[in-house]
Amino acid sequence: MSEHKDFLRTIVEKDLKSGKYKNIITRFPPEPNGFPHIGHAKSIAINFGIARDYNGYCNLRMDDTNPTTEDTRYVEALKDAVEWLGFKWEGDVRYTSDYFEKLYDWAVELVKMGKAYVDSLDEETMREYRGTVTESGRRSEYAKRSVEENLDLLERMKNGEFKDGAHVLRAKIDMSAPNMKMRDPLLYRIRHAHHYRAGDKWAIYPMYDFGHCLSDYIEGVTHSICTLEFENNRDIYDWVLDTLKLEPPRPYQHEFARLGINYTVMSKRKLLELVNEKRVSGWDDPRLPTIAGFRRRGYTPESILNFCDQIGIAKANSTVDFSQLEFCIRDDLNTKVPRVMCVLDPLKVTIENYEGSEELDAPYYPDDVPKEGARKVPFSKEIYIEREDFSENPPEGYYRLTLTQAVRLKHAYIITCKEIKKDRNGNITEIIAEYNPESKSGQDTSGIKVKSAIQWVDAVSAKKVEVRLYDRLYSCENPQSIEDLNPDSLKIIKNALIEPAVITEKPDVRFQFEREGYFYADPIDYTDANPVFNKIVGLKDSWGKKEKQQKPLTTRRTQPKKVQIEGETEPMSEHEQALFNKYTTELKLNSMVAEILARDNKLSSFYEDTLSANNSPITIANLVANEVARELKEKEIDELQFNPAQIAELVKILDNGTISNKIAKEVFEEMVKSGENPTQIVEAKGLIQISDTSVIEPIIDEIIAKNPDNVEKFRAGNTNLLGFFVGQVLKATDGKANPKVVNELVAQKLK
RNA sequence: UGGGGUAUCGCCAAGCGGUAAGGCCGCGGCUUUUGGUGCCGCUAUUCGGGGGUUCGAAUCCCUCUACCCCAUCCA
Numbered sequence: 001m002s003e004h005k006d007f008l009r010t011i012v013e014k015d016l017k018s019g020k021y022k023n024i025i026t027r028f029p030p031e032p033n034g035f036p037h038i039g040h041a042k043s044i045a046i047n048f049g050i051a052r053d054y055n056g057y058c059n060l061r062m063d064d065t066n067p068t069t070e071d072t073r074y075v076e077a078l079k080d081a082v083e084w085l086g087f088k089w090e091g092d093v094r095y096t097s098d099y100f101e102k103l104y105d106w107a108v109e110l111v112k113m114g115k116a117y118v119d120s121l122d123e124e125t126m127r128e129y130r131g132t133v134t135e136s137g138r139r140s141e142y143a144k145r146s147v148e149e150n151l152d153l154l155e156r157m158k159n160g161e162f163k164d165g166a167h168v169l170r171a172k173i174d175m176s177a178p179n180m181k182m183r184d185p186l187l188y189r190i191r192h193a194h195h196y197r198a199g200d201k202w203a204i205y206p207m208y209d210f211g212h213c214l215s216d217y218i219e220g221v222t223h224s225i226c227t228l229e230f231e232n233n234r235d236i237y238d239w240v241l242d243t244l245k246l247e248p249p250r251p252y253q254h255e256f257a258r259l260g261i262n263y264t265v266m267s268k269r270k271l272l273e274l275v276n277e278k279r280v281s282g283w284d285d286p287r288l289p290t291i292a293g294f295r296r297r298g299y300t301p302e303s304i305l306n307f308c309d310q311i312g313i314a315k316a317n318s319t320v321d322f323s324q325l326e327f328c329i330r331d332d333l334n335t336k337v338p339r340v341m342c343v344l345d346p347l348k349v350t351i352e353n354y355e356g357s358e359e360l361d362a363p364y365y366p367d368d369v370p371k372e373g374a375r376k377v378p379f380s381k382e383i384y385i386e387r388e389d390f391s392e393n394p395p396e397g398y399y400r401l402t403l404t405q406a407v408r409l410k411h412a413y414i415i416t417c418k419e420i421k422k423d424r425n426g427n428i429t430e431i432i433a434e435y436n437p438e439s440k441s442g443q444d445t446s447g448i449k450v451k452s453a454i455q456w457v458d459a460v461s462a463k464k465v466e467v468r469l470y471d472r473l474y475s476c477e478n479p480q481s482i483e484d485l486n487p488d489s490l491k492i493i494k495n496a497l498i499e500p501a502v503i504t505e506k507p508d509v510r511f512q513f514e515r516e517g518y519f520y521a522d523p524i525d526y527t528d529a530n531p532v533f534n535k536i537v538g539l540k541d542s543w544g545k546k547e548k549q550q551k552p553l554t555t556r557r558t559q560p561k562k563v564q565i566e567g568e569t570e571p572m573s574e575h576e577q578a579l580f581n582k583y584t585t586e587l588k589l590n591s592m593v594a595e596i597l598a599r600d601n602k603l604s605s606f607y608e609d610t611l612s613a614n615n616s617p618i619t620i621a622n623l624v625a626n627e628v629a630r631e632l633k634e635k636e637i638d639e640l641q642f643n644p645a646q647i648a649e650l651v652k653i654l655d656n657g658t659i660s661n662k663i664a665k666e667v668f669e670e671m672v673k674s675g676e677n678p679t680q681i682v683e684a685k686g687l688i689q690i691s692d693t694s695v696i697e698p699i700i701d702e703i704i705a706k707n708p709d710n711v712e713k714f715r716a717g718n719t720n721l722l723g724f725f726v727g728q729v730l731k732a733t734d735g736k737a738n739p740k741v742v743n744e745l746v747a748q749k750l751k
Numbered sequence: 752u753g754g755g756g757u758a759u760c761g762c763c764a765a766g767c768g769g770u771a772a773g774g775c776c777g778c779g780g781c782u783u784u785u786g787g788u789g790c791c792g793c794u795a796u797u798c799g800g801g802g803g804u805u806c807g808a809a810u811c812c813c814u815c816u817a818c819c820c821c822a823u824c825c826a
Contacts, residue, residue, distance in 0.1 A: 316758065718770075
């Protein structure tokens with residue numbers, strides 16, 4: 001766990017500390033109606049991760065309340081995903097469908113309480129009745145049905161006596177609730193459908209809002225973590241649990257932002273479309289952000305988990321750079337997999353002065369990877385190198401083989417180019433080269449320095465392999481439709497050449513093809529006769545990048561600062577205007593403060609009451625407009641712990657210098673909580689301000705002596721540090737030192 | 752538009768009145784038989800805008816703006 005906790009862990013810790021819960025129970029509750037993707041991985045990492053971090057446990061629950069879309073194959077995929085990521089759910093897999101009986105009993109209970117009713121409006125009418133976001137809805141006439149009638153109807157719904165859509169069970173909440181979700185939400189609907197687990201037993205199925213909170217409760221879940229789009233549903237979550245008066249403790253819902261990654265799509269609908277329209281080869285197509293896709297591509301669970309860790313958890317909608325994911329898989333594989341040589345686009349090289357053959361020793365791992373292992377690499381007169389590693393007209397900074405530039409064959413000899421052979425069209429078909437017998441890798445006495453070492457394979461022993469080069473699925477950052485698909489997301493190379501050990505020894509399933517990238521033996525299509533490798537990710541390529549980037553770097557510094565349009569504030573009413581005028585002219589308040597007070601009649605009346613007890617208009621105004629305003633945001637005046645007379649008193653001791661502004665805030669906080677008198681608080685806590693320089697000075701000297709680095713930085717021009725020193729002094733005096741005095745003194749001493 | 756959210760570097764993201772963390776990307780340099788890795792530097796005088804309170808504001812107050820979610824018998 002990193003040292004900075006995310007907001008969910010902060011909540012969990014607080015709940016543990018306060019004793020709200022003894023143990024933490026979370027759950028990962030997917031609906032089995034689609035294949036899990038990396039967004040699910042984030043949720044899995046959060047839910048299982050929190051349970052692990054706080055010694056609790058996490059359930060895996062299929063939220064299977066909609067029989068028409070769900071299927072066992074998805075259940076399997078979901079279980080598989082969790083396991084692959086290395087997590088264990090508590091006990092057996094749970095299913096909301098296992099709770100149907102209990103859920104139904106609770107529904108009956110709500111009906112008995114008069115909190116739920118059977119509605120028989122048709123779908124369209126119901127929609128009309130719901131109103132809109134700006135207009136309130138109205139309640140169906142059926143809401144007037146008696147408890148007995150509702151009970152009877154509900155039972156018959158359950159028994160399958162009615163057709164789909166004939167009736168629904170709704171919670172009786174508030175048809176004019178500003179939160180649309182609270183306008184008598186549906187609890188049950190009739191569905192004469194076969195459920196993949198419950199079979200044909202049920203003719204009615206619970207809705208998400210009814211089933212989810214209660215399933216959490218049944219399982220003893222403490223923190224029900226879901227994504228942002230359920231924020232509006234939280235009110236129902238609470239309503240159901242509270243209305244049923246269930247025995248505590250009960251779960252609470254918390255929401256985080258779902259994962260978005262650029263150059264790909266994450267919605268079930270769009271993913272399904274890609275698969276159904278055969279734009280990809282299936283759910284496990286290595287270009288897809290599905291768990292199965294990543295797995296087939298060769299990503300490791302560690303890399304995915306690491307990614308989830310790196311991106312953090314917050315409430316702001318965001319889109320993570322694909323490069324972050326690429327970093328994670330490279331970072332993981334770098335220390336794990338063997339390096340081997342594979343030539344994707346072969347160019348024949350004949351080494352004129354070499355005769356016979358030999359087997360060269362080559363370690364699988366570079367020096368900086370602490371792993372053992374080596375293989376033999378056959379070498380002879382005819383070899384293949386990567387076409388890109390030779391250039392007849394090299395650009396500036398080219399390190400590889402040229403007419404005049406020698407290069408090392410990795411693990412072998414240094415060669416120089418003698419002659420180029422071309423076909424009729426001018427394409428290079430072969431290079432005639434010469435090797436230096438003194439330059440053998442590991443026993444080089446030639447003294448030749450080369451700019452680079454390139455990969456190669458021996459012509460006679462190399463094996464032919466198929467290599468599938470995958471790139472981002474879409475060509476734009478924020479793809480909208482299939483038109484944004486990247487036409488080059490898959491390139492298949494049928495005739496790549498690989499050194500024999502990879503095929504014969506099979507030292508691993510993942511490899512780094514030296515200087516190319518990381519590759520994975522395809523778990524499905526790979527056969528000994530036709531080996532297939534998937535490209536997981538390329539190596540970082542600062543040369544390739546430099547080559548492409550010919551266009552001048554646009555100076556991004558001078559971005560157009562976008563002008564922000566100021567909206568109009570509603571004009572003040574006549575009464576407010578009059579107050580405002582009085583405040584600014586008679587009482588000399590600044591116009592901002594005057595406006596805050598004038599526009600809010602709770603504030604203005606509180607202000608005037610305070611003023612009548614202490615004639616200090618400006619200080620009181622500032623206090624009321626800034627501090628009292630915060631308390632009055634969601635409360636009425638008579639709900640406050642403190643009263644105007646106490647504020648008047650606070651202002652008095654503030655005005656006469658007994659306490660500083662900083663202390664005044666502290667005292668105010670205390671008044672908010674306890675309602676005690678300010679003078680008492682000041683006395684009890686000994687908060688009287690220290691303005692005596694002879695007391696303060698030695699403290700400053702001490703702080704300065706303790707922080708020589710910061711003194712230096714300050715003197716070098718970092719004047720922000722003044723705040724640091726003042727803060728330190730204030731901390732040392734428990735906030736009692738007069739900050740103005742401290743400020744002056746510190747500034748003086750640091751000069 | 753009523754309600755609920757969110758705004759800190761190109762992308763994520765800490766920060767909760769006292770020195771603007773960290774990661775990715777990018778840019779330099781060193782190391783390197785991978786133009787990889789590793790290491791070392793650099794990259795926000797400023798926190799969506801404007802005001803206010805304060806010795807001191809990303810943090811508190813006011814206000815404006817932008818974006819996301821909600822009117823499925825989906826979850």
